[in-house]
Amino acid sequence: MKVELENLTKRWGNVVGADSMNLDIQDAEFAAFLGPSGCGKTTTLLMVAGIYKPTEGHIRFDGQVVNQVAPKDRHIGMVFQSYALYPHMSVFQNISYPLKLKKVPKDEMQKRAQRVADMMGIGHLMERKPAQLSGGQQQRVALGRALVKEPQLLLFDEPLSNLDARLRLSMRGEIKRLQMELGITSIYVTHDQVEAMTMADRVAVMKDGKLQTYASPDELYDRPSTLFIGGFVGNPPMNLLKVEVSRENGDFHARREGLDLVVPPDRGEKAAGKGKVILGIRPEDLTLAERGTGGEIYVVEPLGRDDLINVRIGEASVHVLADPALGLRIGQSVRLEFNTRKVQFFDPATEQSLLWA
Amino acid sequence: MAEAVMGREVARRPPSRWVQLKATLGAWGFMSPAAVLVLVFFFLPVIILFVISLTDLSSSNFSDPLTFVALDNYLRLFRDRFFPKILGNTLFYVALTLSCFNVGMALVLALLTTHISRRVGFFFRLIWLLPRITPSVIYILMWRRIAHQPPFGLINQLLGPFGVEPQYWLFEHPWLFVIMVNGFVGASFGLILFSSAIEAIPKDLITAAKVDGASTWQIIRDITLPQIRWPLLFVTTYQTLSLLTSFEYILLLTEGGPGLYTTEVWALTAYKRALKTYFGHNQWGYGAAWGFVLVIIGIAMSIIYLRVFRFGELVQEPKIDVL
Numbered sequence: 001m002k003v004e005l006e007n008l009t010k011r012w013g014n015v016v017g018a019d020s021m022n023l024d025i026q027d028a029e030f031a032a033f034l035g036p037s038g039c040g041k042t043t044t045l046l047m048v049a050g051i052y053k054p055t056e057g058h059i060r061f062d063g064q065v066v067n068q069v070a071p072k073d074r075h076i077g078m079v080f081q082s083y084a085l086y087p088h089m090s091v092f093q094n095i096s097y098p099l100k101l102k103k104v105p106k107d108e109m110q111k112r113a114q115r116v117a118d119m120m121g122i123g124h125l126m127e128r129k130p131a132q133l134s135g136g137q138q139q140r141v142a143l144g145r146a147l148v149k150e151p152q153l154l155l156f157d158e159p160l161s162n163l164d165a166r167l168r169l170s171m172r173g174e175i176k177r178l179q180m181e182l183g184i185t186s187i188y189v190t191h192d193q194v195e196a197m198t199m200a201d202r203v204a205v206m207k208d209g210k211l212q213t214y215a216s217p218d219e220l221y222d223r224p225s226t227l228f229i230g231g232f233v234g235n236p237p238m239n240l241l242k243v244e245v246s247r248e249n250g251d252f253h254a255r256r257e258g259l260d261l262v263v264p265p266d267r268g269e270k271a272a273g274k275g276k277v278i279l280g281i282r283p284e285d286l287t288l289a290e291r292g293t294g295g296e297i298y299v300v301e302p303l304g305r306d307d308l309i310n311v312r313i314g315e316a317s318v319h320v321l322a323d324p325a326l327g328l329r330i331g332q333s334v335r336l337e338f339n340t341r342k343v344q345f346f347d348p349a350t351e352q353s354l355l356w357a
Numbered sequence: 358m359a360e361a362v363m364g365r366e367v368a369r370r371p372p373s374r375w376v377q378l379k380a381t382l383g384a385w386g387f388m389s390p391a392a393v394l395v396l397v398f399f400f401l402p403v404i405i406l407f408v409i410s411l412t413d414l415s416s417s418n419f420s421d422p423l424t425f426v427a428l429d430n431y432l433r434l435f436r437d438r439f440f441p442k443i444l445g446n447t448l449f450y451v452a453l454t455l456s457c458f459n460v461g462m463a464l465v466l467a468l469l470t471t472h473i474s475r476r477v478g479f480f481f482r483l484i485w486l487l488p489r490i491t492p493s494v495i496y497i498l499m500w501r502r503i504a505h506q507p508p509f510g511l512i513n514q515l516l517g518p519f520g521v522e523p524q525y526w527l528f529e530h531p532w533l534f535v536i537m538v539n540g541f542v543g544a545s546f547g548l549i550l551f552s553s554a555i556e557a558i559p560k561d562l563i564t565a566a567k568v569d570g571a572s573t574w575q576i577i578r579d580i581t582l583p584q585i586r587w588p589l590l591f592v593t594t595y596q597t598l599s600l601l602t603s604f605e606y607i608l609l610l611t612e613g614g615p616g617l618y619t620t621e622v623w624a625l626t627a628y629k630r631a632l633k634t635y636f637g638h639n640q641w642g643y644g645a646a647w648g649f650v651l652v653i654i655g656i657a658m659s660i661i662y663l664r665v666f667r668f669g670e671l672v673q674e675p676k677i678d679v680l
Contacts, residue, residue: 049564050568051564051567070567072569072570076568080561080564084559084564084565086566086583097566097569097579101570101571101575145569
């Protein structure tokens with residue numbers, strides 16, 4: 001099913017939940033709504049589910065406006081962070097509840113519930129109550145309950161946030177695989193950028209109720225259109241430095257105290273002569289080298305595979321990923337090479353990208 | 358894993374006697390204020406009540422030495438011409454007030470006030486508390502004015518223009534008013550408990566049910582009611598017992614009348630026999646027997662409720678979620 005949001009807005013008095021959201025989700029596409037708490041992603045999801053009525057704008061399912069359609073008639077399945085299993089019902093009763101409401105005959109209900117439960121690997125737990133299950137099992141029941149009625153749209157509201165890290169990783173893969181196999185259009189709300197990047201076909205980044213951008217994970221990572229996206233997407237986060245870009249003898253120089261980088265013309269050109277701009281560079285695009293910008297190590301944080309080191313350059317500091325075998329110590333002087341082909345430039349006032357706007 | 362094993366070993370080592378004693382004393386220390394209250398205000402009065410019920414103590418012989426009459430008071434009670442009437446009245450009064458108002462209307466109102474805007478719901482519940490915080494005498498005087506005989510009475514004045522025959526409503530329909538008067542006060546108790554229990558149901562559960570395809574009525578039947586099972590059972594039990602022993606509104610409203618024992622309930626009989634008779638002849642011993650039977654009924658009802666509703670299961674310790 002194709003989903004379109006058009007100027008979708010939700011306000012409670014002066015409080016804005018979602019502000020003029022415009023985006024479309026193609027049939028069988030996996031879209032993620034990504035943003036910090038209170039950015040309006042759950043509000044938008046609940047409008048799509050039909051729990052909240054939009055203040056303005058339209059929601060279209062396959063071209064039909066569904067603003068006035070009750071949740072039960074929207075053919076959706078939903079999975080919650082809290083699992084939202086009915087505590088007084090057994091696993092079987094939970095999974096078959098949507099079918100019971102649809103008055104599906106008993107033996108068919110039994111068959112379909114069992115099939116979904118087996119698919120989720122909880123077929124042997126049918127008689128248990130939710131309180132007798134682990135968090136991971138509960139989330140599988142919740143997923144089964146959402147899938148049993150064969151919905152045309154799946155809504156996920158931070159479904160993995162209550163699981164422990166290892167389980168989250170495996171469920172992430174399972175949900176992605178399941179979505180692809182079943183081909184159900186899905187919206188996945190999360191504040192975890194790794195979840196959004198790894199699972200979604202396209203990610204809608206939201207902030208303060210506004211859609212910042214709606215793009216594929218690769219594009220988000222390589223071509224962040226705003227400062228917020230640049231800083232929010234990627235872990236460890238992008239380094240941000242105030243610089244001034246100027247053209248000298250045909251080269252573009254990005255300068256600040258203790259730093260002088262020659263940047264590629266296609267990028268430097270767009271930032272030159274704009275006064276102070278913000279230069280963004282990801283930690284993996286910085287390498288320790290024989291030559292380059294000099295600095296002093298301020299902190300070393302071992303991450304296992306890499307060491308995350310914080311290097312002071314003048315008054316600024318940047319994060320760099322380094323090989324633990326180097327045995328770097330606090331206070332040591334190092335030199336950094338910038339992979340200038342990957343630098344980003346942002347306007348400090350509008351916070352828009354100067355490269356991809 | 359290692360921590361779990363360590364924890365088990367610590368638990369297996371028997372604590373020293375002094376530690377055990379300290380724990381026991383501590384527990385008793387914390388329990389004692391409640392224990393003293395129950396002892397002084399429940400057990401002792403019940404024992405005194407029972408002892409008095411075995412005597413013929415009354416306002417005509419209280420200066421004489423106590424005469425024990427064994428179970429005479431009880432035999433007299435069960436042989437009383439109006440005993441079946443009073444017992445029937447009590448059951449009728451408790452069952453109807455409880456089902457129609459203290460649980461029934463409380464539940465309906467709780468569902469209504471939690472399904473409208475929060476502020477309006479809160480205001481509505483506040484209004485329903487007014488009868489409870491009004492002094493009993495004023496509350497009953499109001500009702501008596503409302504249901505007074507013609508040409509007075511608010512009902513007569515309001516319904517008169519619509520062609521309704523004026524009548525002495527309170528005397529024509531005494532039970533209706535006895536139950537309403539008690540019910541309007543009693544309903545607020547359940548109303549508060551039910552509505553807070555309903556509001557405590559996680560919003561996600563309701564959202565999930567809506568998405569699953571449930572209508573409002575189906576949500577109430579399948580989610581809300583099972584989720585408030587505990588307050589429902591508690592209010593039923595608690596209000597049964599408090600209705601069994603309540604009589605002050607009936608005393609003020611009808612005095613058990615009109616006529617002979619029309620609306621007289623057990624607790625009112627006990628009160629009248631022991632403390633209020635027309636000729637100043639207070640039969641303390643006989644009244645105590647009525648009272649003591651009521652205590653026995655109350656205890657029996659509590660035990661039945663505890664068994665039937667399996668309260669033990671409801672208050673069991675929550676399981677700690679293991680991932």
